[in-house]
Amino acid sequence: MSHHITEVKNLKYSYPGGKEAVSDISFRILHGESVGIIGANGAGKSTLLLLLMGILTPQSGEVVIGEVKMTKKTIPSIRQRIGMVFQDPNNQLFMTSVYDDVAFGPRNSGIGEDEVAQRVAHALEQVGIEHLGDRAPYHLSEGEKRAASIATVLSMQPDILVMDEPTSSLDPQSRRRFIKLIKEFKHTRIITSHDLDMVYDTCERIIVLKDGLVAADGAAKDILSDEKLLGECGLELPLSMQGCPKCDADI
Ligand SMILES: Nc1ncnc2c1ncn2[C@@H]1O[C@H](COP(=O)(O)OP(=O)(O)O)[C@@H](O)[C@H]1O
Ligand SMILES: [Mg+2]
Incomplete structure (x- = not known):
């Protein structure tokens, strides 16, 4: 199938006995897009990916993959097309x-x-x-x-590749190889990471999560250069966007 649109509508999820991890999240990702999902620890990134995979079931809202709504019945066929690299x-x-x-x-x-x-x-x-x-x-x-x-x-060989902090604990050469691999992957990529330089290198679009909500959704070059927005969401500019403090040049 060539039109694997990934859509979430008004997703809400609270862990049993816990606080609301995903409060009201909606977005639509087109086939072939590479999207970085960023946010401070606890912002809801991993929970959102588990909802996308149908591993967690939302209390309200829905996940639609390629025009198929995620239900207990459709999960097996959806999982043939969407593959996830877990945080652990x-x-x-x-x-x-x-x-x-x-x-x-x-x-x-x-x-x-x-x-x-x-x-x-x-x-x-x-x-x-x-x-x-x-x-x-x-x-x-x-x-x-x-x-x-x-x-x-x-x-x-998934059509949608979902990865939760894939470069954590990779050595520099493995990280470089991973970045190349992601850039060459032609289908949809959805990646969460604190490695904002990798995200900048591999993703054209960024969704910023804060306290279970979408704080911003837009072009990577705009969002990853917005120091104020990143700061409000517990993040910092990628190193490649920080000028050199000694010579005022880009590093
Ligand atoms: N298994 C769990 N049980 C209860 N609360 C959880 C569980 N996993 C995560 N949470 C809580 O849900 C919120 C979102 O967590 P998570 O999705 O892991 O965030 P992130 O991946 O952005 O760091 C946090 O407040 C976290 O403590
Ligand atoms: Mg996480």
Whole structure:
């Protein structure tokens, strides 16, 4: 399907016994857009992504993916098209080898073992961990786990890629490789991160969350250069937007 519009309408979600994490969020993301979702800790970013995936069910409002409304019945088919990298890689890796984790999704969709092997090899190469296929995920470093969890989603070849803080704990070269990968990905990308330089590099549009609400939604170059707005939302300018204090030049 080529028109995977991702739409949320008046979403509200409170954790059981907790405060309201997502208060009233609406937006529409067109197929092929790359959107950064930013906000201070606790702003509701992860909760919003879990609602987008149908892992949490909103108390009110709706999620629509490619004109299909998210319901218990439609979740399995929607999950074939939308893949999520979780904030904690330990929630994504549960097999005894990295290879089996990356192969899990394709195998589950009934893809033949030859193509599974090709997809796994390609996904591992994309994140630079071809050498880790036989390793046990729980013995990997945090950065290696992060790369493996990204590979588990890439091997599914999703139309919509949702990633929760994907560059946290990646070393500089892995981060650089990730940025290249995201730029080359042709479908929809929805990425939360505190790494605003990565977000600026990879996203054309930014949605800023504050206390479970959308504080701003617009072009990355406008939002990420708006020091006042970022400050009000507990954020700072990306380093690439901060002038050098010594020589007043861009850094
Ligand atoms: N499992 C949970 N149970 C109760 N409250 C939670 C849970 N997860 C998150 N919250 C609360 O929901 C709010 C939004 O959290 P979250 O979506 O994780 O924010 P972010 O990803 O922007 O840091 C916070 O106040 C957080 O403490
Ligand atoms: Mg989070």
